[in-house]
Amino acid sequence: MRTFLPIAxxxxxxxxxxxxxxxxxxxxxxxxxxxxxxxxxxWNILGGYGGxxxxxxxxxxxxxxxxxxxxxxxxxxxxWFGFAAGIAAGAALGGALGALVFxxxxxxxxxxxxxxxxxxxxxxxxxxxxxxxxxxxxxxKLELGIWTFQFQSRAAFYWIxxxxxxxxxxxxxxxxxxxxxxxxxxxxENEDAARALGVDxxxxxxxxxxxSAAITAAxxxxxxxYFLFVDSGIAYGxxxxxxxxxxxxxxxxxxxxxxxxxxxxxxxxxEGAKLVAGDAPGLDLIIYGAVLVLVIWIMPRGLIGGLxxxxxxxxxxxxxxxxxxxxxxx
Amino acid sequence: xxxxxxxxxxxxxxxxxLLAVNAASLAAQAGQITAxxxxxxxxxxxxxSIISGFVMANxxxxxxxxxxxxxxxxxxxxxxxxxxxxxIVQPFYGLSVRENILVGSHLRHxxxxxxxxxxxxxxxxxxxxxxxxxxxxxxxxxxxxRLELARALATEPKVLLLDEVLAGLNPSEIRDIVPxxxxxxxxxxxxxxxxxxxxxxxxLAAHVFVLAEGRIIAEGTPSKIVADPLVVEAxxxxxxxxxxxxxxxx
Numbered sequence: 258m259r260t261f262l263p264i265a266x267x268x269x270x271x272x273x274x275x276x277x278x279x280x281x282x283x284x285x286x287x288x289x290x291x292x293x294x295x296x297x298x299x300w301n302i303l304g305g306y307g308g309x310x311x312x313x314x315x316x317x318x319x320x321x322x323x324x325x326x327x328x329x330x331x332x333x334x335x336x337w338f339g340f341a342a343g344i345a346a347g348a349a350l351g352g353a354l355g356a357l358v359f360x361x362x363x364x365x366x367x368x369x370x371x372x373x374x375x376x377x378x379x380x381x382x383x384x385x386x387x388x389x390x391x392x393x394x395x396x397x398k399l400e401l402g403i404w405t406f407q408f409q410s411r412a413a414f415y416w417i418x419x420x421x422x423x424x425x426x427x428x429x430x431x432x433x434x435x436x437x438x439x440x441x442x443x444x445x446e447n448e449d450a451a452r453a454l455g456v457d458x459x460x461x462x463x464x465x466x467x468x469s470a471a472i473t474a475a476x477x478x479x480x481x482x483y484f485l486f487v488d489s490g491i492a493y494g495x496x497x498x499x500x501x502x503x504x505x506x507x508x509x510x511x512x513x514x515x516x517x518x519x520x521x522x523x524x525x526x527x528e529g530a531k532l533v534a535g536d537a538p539g540l541d542l543i544i545y546g547a548v549l550v551l552v553i554w555i556m557p558r559g560l561i562g563g564l565x566x567x568x569x570x571x572x573x574x575x576x577x578x579x580x581x582x583x584x585x586x587x
Numbered sequence: 588x589x590x591x592x593x594x595x596x597x598x599x600x601x602x603x604x605l606l607a608v609n610a611a612s613l614a615a616q617a618g619q620i621t622a623x624x625x626x627x628x629x630x631x632x633x634x635x636s637i638i639s640g641f642v643m644a645n646x647x648x649x650x651x652x653x654x655x656x657x658x659x660x661x662x663x664x665x666x667x668x669x670x671x672x673x674x675i676v677q678p679f680y681g682l683s684v685r686e687n688i689l690v691g692s693h694l695r696h697x698x699x700x701x702x703x704x705x706x707x708x709x710x711x712x713x714x715x716x717x718x719x720x721x722x723x724x725x726x727x728x729x730x731x732x733r734l735e736l737a738r739a740l741a742t743e744p745k746v747l748l749l750d751e752v753l754a755g756l757n758p759s760e761i762r763d764i765v766p767x768x769x770x771x772x773x774x775x776x777x778x779x780x781x782x783x784x785x786x787x788x789x790x791l792a793a794h795v796f797v798l799a800e801g802r803i804i805a806e807g808t809p810s811k812i813v814a815d816p817l818v819v820e821a822x823x824x825x826x827x828x829x830x831x832x833x834x835x836x837x
Contacts (some may be wrong), residue, residue: 433816436693436702443690446679453639453673455694455742 260430267514268423275412284411288483290524292416292476296497297504297516298425299473304502305511306432307465309447310365313372316354316379317347318471319492326395326487327388336406340478347474348467356465361460364448373498373571380493394488397481406482414483421479422517429513432468438521441465442511473501507552509561518560523549538558590653592617592777593638593669593746598647600633607633608803610647615746618767620778622788622809625798626822631781635748638779639671640664652745665694668745672752673733674781678723684710686718691741694793706741713737713767717789729760733767739770742804747771749780753787760789785813799819 265521275284296318304310325343328334334342341369358371383389390396401407410415432438443451444458452458479489500523508519527545534540591614600608609628615621615646623631636642638649640661648657651667659667670691679687688706696702710719713733718726726734732752735801739747753761765787772791773776782788788795788809795812797805799821805812812818823831 434699436697436699439686439690439699439702441691442682442686443679445675446681449641449661450673450677450679450738451690452641452661453665453671453677454691454738455662456690457660457662 260429260434262469264423264426264430264513267517268419273420274414275415276373279584286493286524286528288411288415288418288436290520291415291422291517292483293481293500293504293524294517295418295422295425295479296473296501297508298422298429299471300501301469301505301510301512301516302429302432302472303462303465305471305505305515306429306438306445307441307462308471309462309465310369310502311372311469311498312369312502313374313376313498314469314473315493315495315498316372316376317351318480318501319376319379319487319489319494320350320382321347321474321480322487323383323395323477324490325478326397329397330395331388335404336482337404338407340475340482343478343481344471344475347477348471350474351466351468352463354470355463356419359462359466362459371532376493376495376498380489383493386486389487389489392488394491397451397485399485407485418479418483423476425475426513426517427540428468428472433513437461437464440532441574442544445511458510503527503549505559507549507559509559509563512559512561515559515561520559522552534559588642589616591615592652593779594650594828595634595638596648596650598634598637598644600630600637600644605733606801608637608644611742611798611801611803613781613796613803613806614740614793616687617777618772618775619793620772620780620791622792622795623779623781623798624783624785624788624795624812629821630801631798632750635671635750639659639669639748645724665691665744666742666805668747669748670739670742670744671748672750674750676725676728676731676756678734678738680722680724682723683719684715684721684723684726684734684737688737689725691738692743694742709737709741712770713740714763729756729764732756733764736764740776744776746777746779749778749782751783753780753784761827765791770819785827789813815817 278284296314299317300311321343324346325339328339328342334496354375356463358368363371385391399407401409405521425524432441440451440456443454443456444461448458477492504519504523505516506519507523508517509515526548530541530544533544592722593615595611595613597610597612598608599610611634613623625631633642637644640659643658648655650656656664656667678688685706688710689702692702692704692705692709696705707719710716713736715730715733715737718730723734749787753764756764761784768778769791792809795807795809796803797812797818804821805818819828819831
């Protein structure tokens with residue numbers, strides 16, 4: 258059980274926040290940050306552990322959001338069921354795209370470009386198709402209640418997204434400790450060497466893509482329920498693809514807590530930049546961008562990578578001091 | 588002779604206009620060490636890549652344990668029990684030595700604990716016991732060669748293809764690693780090795796195949812091979828054997 262202790266501790270601390278903080282603005286900020294953390298964790302499974310840098314995770318986020326919304330609005334499906342269907346649709350899309358792309362042997366920048374193009378195609382389709390509400394978007398009718406997955410209190414949404422984030426942390430940890438995870442990391446490090454050791458690289462990457470897509474789609478489903486509105490620019494927009502890869506890269510790729518830490522830091526930075534910039538239009542984005550460049554420059558392996566490096570350096574310093582002393586006595 | 592564990596039959600491989608392997612046949616007997624030697628560019632590594640599924644042959648077949656495995660992908664061949672090392676070592680640089688070997692041992696052990704203890708055992712067998720927690724990129728060249736061996740061995744292969752594991756090592760490192768290879772063979776792993784270090788080939792191999800310009804030009808026991816004028820010519824140039832013979836005669 259020691260494997261999951263850090264996750265339990267982090268979740269425990271985050272779970273009491275709504276009991277202490279009552280400001281809706283703060284809670285709203287945290288809900289969005291956690292939602293982005295979920296998107297980032299989805300990306301991290303494929304990109305962080307598997308080394309396949311997707312530039313189009315909006316495809317999965319948007320599919321989750323649209324399926325949840327459309328099933329409710331057009332087909333009168335229950336919201337919880339719509340939520341589950343959204344996740345399933347995202348996973349299916351991930352499986353289909355993975356089978357196509359990995360079977361064709363696309364790697365590196367080719368993989369990145371294809372995913373980017375795929376998300377853009379979906380965005381364009383969603384902006385004209387009648388079922389998505391085309392340019393107008395899809396509005397879910399306000400109808401508070403547990404059954405409709407709509408809550409008056411931000412705290413309820415906060416705990417739901419926190420539970421989802423918690424689940425994604427556990428999934429990441431389980432992958433790290435499993436054979437599948439060892440193989441996925443091996444594929445990231447050196448695909449040919451992995452294949453020589455019996456790893457079916459394209460199958461491993463495809464499975465990772467399914468898990469990754471499902472997690473990111475869950476965040477999309479949550480978006481639809483939380484904001485009750487989806488349009489093509491939100492659901493399939495480049496912004497979410499960028500958030501998906503930015504948060505793990507800032508936090509630490511291929512680590513359990515990287516996306517969560519990255520999302521909290523990036524979102525806080527964004528808000529902080531707005532405060533500093535005041536009314537000057539666009540200045541907050543310049544500050545935001547500059548700080549991000551700085552972070553990646555100083556800590557190329559993300560915040561967690563940077564912290565581990567510092568800890569190791571300190572440990573090494575201690576280790577070299579102690580034996581030297583002993584040797585003198587001997 | 589008994590049916591060989593691994594049999595390559597008239598394999599031909601072309602890269603565009605280049606005929607890399609030309610109707611080459613060889614066989615590795617179970618429980619023995621078989622060596623594949625030949626000048627640089629003879630096509631040895633290409634032949635290895637065909638056997639291990641990384642390169643498709645244009646013609647010919649590969650049989651393993653009596654079954655036709657021609658054209659199967661590398662991961663499936665690894666599951667059947669064919670493991671290989673790479674001439675240019677390919678460690679997972681970002682991982683520790685133990686994690687590197689773990690990838691191999693997971694093939695036969697699904698559970699992490701079992702795979703970890705198997706990995707540790709293999710690590711000790713090849714002499715990396717002290718280095719298990721070190722990152723792979725902290726290893727010396729000799730250490731990386733050992734890691735390459737350990738990973739392949741961790742897949743618990745029936746036949747192990749060693750692509751120049753001794754290249755780039757100094758004489759004392761070679762002396763250290765030769766017994767390790769002999770020990771694998773003693774444990775029942777069939778070995779097919781590409782090697783340039785003739786001293787090691789002479790002491791290890793029971794049977795030698797010589798590849799030159801894509802063709803198998805000679806085969807036999809090591810002592811027979813070094814005396815073969817065709818082999819000497821392949822290495823030293825046409826007419827070298829008679830010139831050398833004449834010098835000795837004088």
